[in-house]
Amino acid sequence: MGGCFVLLLPIFLVGAALFFALLFALPVYAVFALIACIVLVLVARRLAADGIFSRYAEDDTWRRYAALAGKWLLWAAVAYFALSGIVALVLTVWLLS
Known part of the structure; x- marks a missing residue:
């Protein structure tokens, strides 16, 4: 019986370590994602107010594509941080309940 316990002990320890790591890391990441989302929205609005995205809209060179890619990458990052x-x-609330 003791041999079975010795074999299962590392599995239980790793499971408990993962649970507590998630319990600590998920709330920290949720706060980080909220801050990153707010900062990225402010950056996108500031760049749009400065006319960075519209300045190169009529240009046929690489600047037009760089401005479009920058705008869409900013909004994709906002969506990623918001969803994650x-x-x-949700996972934090589920683990704590």
């Missing part, structure tokens, strides 16, 4: 932050928050 919501998932982290």
Whole structure:
């Protein structure tokens, strides 16, 4: 019986370590994702207000594509941080309940 316990002990220890790591890391990541989402929205609005995205809209060179890619990458990052932050928050609430 003791040999079976010795074989299963590392599995239980790793499972407990993963549970507590997630319990600590998920709320931290949820806060980080919220801050990153807010900062990225502010950056995108500031760049749009400065006319960075519209300045090169009529240009046929690489600047037009760089401005479009920058705009869409900013909004994709906002969407990623918003969705992953919501998932982290839901998992945190689920683990704590």
